[in-house]
Amino acid sequence: MPILVDSDHCCGCAACANKCPNHAIIMQGNEEGFLHPLVSVEKCIECKVCEQVCPGLNPIKRKNSFPHAYIVQHKDDAIRRQSTSGGAFTAIATAILNKGGVVFGATMMEDYTVRHQSAHSIEELERFRNSKYVQSEIGCSYQEALCYLEDGRWVCFSGTPCQINGLYSFLGKDYSNLITVDFSCRAVPSPFVFLKYVEYRKKQQNEARRIVFRDKKRGYSYSTLAWYANEADQKNGNSVYRKSSEADEWLRLFLGGLCNRSSCNACFYQTPQRYSDFTLWDCWDVKSLAPEWDDNHGTTNVVVWSEKGLRMMDEMKSDIRYREYPFDQAKRAIVRTSSFTTRRNNHQFYVDVKSMDVADFFHKYAPTNVKVKSLSLGRYVMWRLHLHDKIRRIRHLFIHRKK
Numbered sequence: 592m593p594i595l596v597d598s599d600h601c602c603g604c605a606a607c608a609n610k611c612p613n614h615a616i617i618m619q620g621n622e623e624g625f626l627h628p629l630v631s632v633e634k635c636i637e638c639k640v641c642e643q644v645c646p647g648l649n650p651i652k653r654k655n656s657f658p659h660a661y662i663v664q665h666k667d668d669a670i671r672r673q674s675t676s677g678g679a680f681t682a683i684a685t686a687i688l689n690k691g692g693v694v695f696g697a698t699m700m701e702d703y704t705v706r707h708q709s710a711h712s713i714e715e716l717e718r719f720r721n722s723k724y725v726q727s728e729i730g731c732s733y734q735e736a737l738c739y740l741e742d743g744r745w746v747c748f749s750g751t752p753c754q755i756n757g758l759y760s761f762l763g764k765d766y767s768n769l770i771t772v773d774f775s776c777r778a779v780p781s782p783f784v785f786l787k788y789v790e791y792r793k794k795q796q797n798e799a800r801r802i803v804f805r806d807k808k809r810g811y812s813y814s815t816l817a818w819y820a821n822e823a824d825q826k827n828g829n830s831v832y833r834k835s836s837e838a839d840e841w842l843r844l845f846l847g848g849l850c851n852r853s854s855c856n857a858c859f860y861q862t863p864q865r866y867s868d869f870t871l872w873d874c875w876d877v878k879s880l881a882p883e884w885d886d887n888h889g890t891t892n893v894v895v896w897s898e899k900g901l902r903m904m905d906e907m908k909s910d911i912r913y914r915e916y917p918f919d920q921a922k923r924a925i926v927r928t929s930s931f932t933t934r935r936n937n938h939q940f941y942v943d944v945k946s947m948d949v950a951d952f953f954h955k956y957a958p959t960n961v962k963v964k965s966l967s968l969g970r971y972v973m974w975r976l977h978l979h980d981k982i983r984r985i986r987h988l989f990i991h992r993k994k
């Protein structure tokens with residue numbers, strides 16, 4: 592039987608399952624709700640191909656690259672508002688579709704699982720926009736991408752850095768018609784605990800149907816997790832629930848590192864050089880890089896790692912505003928920082944999530960106490976008084992001066 596990377600370091604990329612020639616591996620949820628490979632003794636022919644493609648056992652070699660750093664805003668304001676930050680991902684994906692290509696990204700499904708799917712038209716890109724703070728299931732998408740690549744179609748594949756490493760391990764080489772997009776990744780939280788959060792939310796707000804993790808109704812700097820009853824309400828911004836990171840139960844569990852995947856604890860995919868063509872992340876200091884762009888609708892930091900990526904940037908230029916800045920300034924955000932830690936030894940947490948009533952569970956692990964209520968109210972009042980963004984800018988200025 593093959594020996595794959597130990598479960599604490601398995602990122603769940605599913606390269607092993609996609610590559611197994613005898614379909615002997617299925618990805619199965621563990622006790623924390625994360626997918627891990629399960630090898631069938633009956634089907635396994637001991638070829639060890641899965642071991643060879645596991646990025647946890649064989650880290651892929653970094654490209655020699657000459658990175659370029661930019662800040663980017665999509666020119667279409669509606670797209671930018673739907674996106675997490677500045678909509679750079681949509682501009683890259685659109686350039687691929689314009690070449691007759693296919694785009695892979697993470698979609699929130701009706702059953703509230705997040706899965707990688709393919710898109711073939713500009714309209715379909717909407718479901719990829721905005722971060723889903725739950726681990727996405729790769730399914731068979733690496734195999735599907737390979738078919739398109741071998742057919743000579745352009746492919747854009749987006750995902751977490753470990754998923755992009757998994758894709759390259761699975762492919763075994765780079766393709767001239769492949770563009771990969773990853774991001775600066777804090778961690779991915781448990782899909783199983785997320786379903787408990789959905790159950791809890793629906794008990795509190797029974798009209799809640801559609802979730803947006805980074806809604807910009809109150810602006811980019813005060814983004815909120817919002818639930819809507821239907822698509823029309825979402826378009827009008829009429830939410831049934833809206834809370835920010837200091838108050839929403841799910842964001843507090845995620846940002847507090849309570850239910851993140853153990854591989855995120857010692858993530859070795861976020862190195863000073865990436866294998867991807869593009870790395871994206873939030874730009875909070877647009878004021879210092881391009882003051883005239885600071886409209887609080889969002890800006891993406893983009894690093895382009897490859898010649899291919901630079902050519903793609905050229906093809907995107909009619910859709911975006913962009914400005915280059917020294918790569919050295921970007922390095923800090925690309926390398927994983929120790930502040931993004933995952934709490935471990937949280938055995939009791941997982942015992943409780945399975946045994947407790949959902950309301951009791953969330954009251955225990957993310958209580959809405961006086962401190963939370965005061966912080967939330969204070970932030971809301973600042974926003975109503977148009978002081979929220981000013982205070983954030985002053986804080987940023989102060990932090991940057993100190994650095």
Ligand SMILES: Cc1cc2nc3c(=O)[nH]c(=O)nc-3n(C[C@H](O)[C@H](O)[C@H](O)COP(=O)(O)OP(=O)(O)OC[C@H]3O[C@@H](n4cnc5c(N)ncnc54)[C@H](O)[C@@H]3O)c2cc1C
Pocket residue numbers: 673674675676677678679680681695696697698705719720721722723724725726727749750751772774775776777778779871872873874891892
């Ligand atoms: C789990 C997660 C953690 C992140 N952590 C940070 C962080 O700590 N700091 C930071 O600056 N930025 C982080 N980001 C990235 C950031 O939120 C934006 O994705 C990035 O700024 C690009 O924004 P955009 O407006 O250009 O694209 P968007 O339109 O927001 O594009 C979103 C892209 O992300 C992909 N995506 C969304 N959810 C998932 C998922 N669950 N798994 C895999 N791919 C997904 C989509 O397929 C799409 O390609 C994180 C994103 C995710 C999904």
Ligand code: SF4
Pocket residue numbers: 592593610611612613614615616630634635636637638639640641642
């Ligand atoms: S050793 Fe070969 S057959 Fe067995 S699980 Fe791995 S890839 Fe599949």
Ligand code: SF4
Pocket residue numbers: 595596600601602603604605606607608627628644645646647648757
């Ligand atoms: S290939 Fe990916 S999913 Fe499979 S064992 Fe390795 S890290 Fe885990």
Ligand code: SF4
Pocket residue numbers: 602751752753754776777778779852854855856858859860861
């Ligand atoms: S933190 Fe690292 S291991 Fe965790 S999802 Fe992100 S890239 Fe993968």
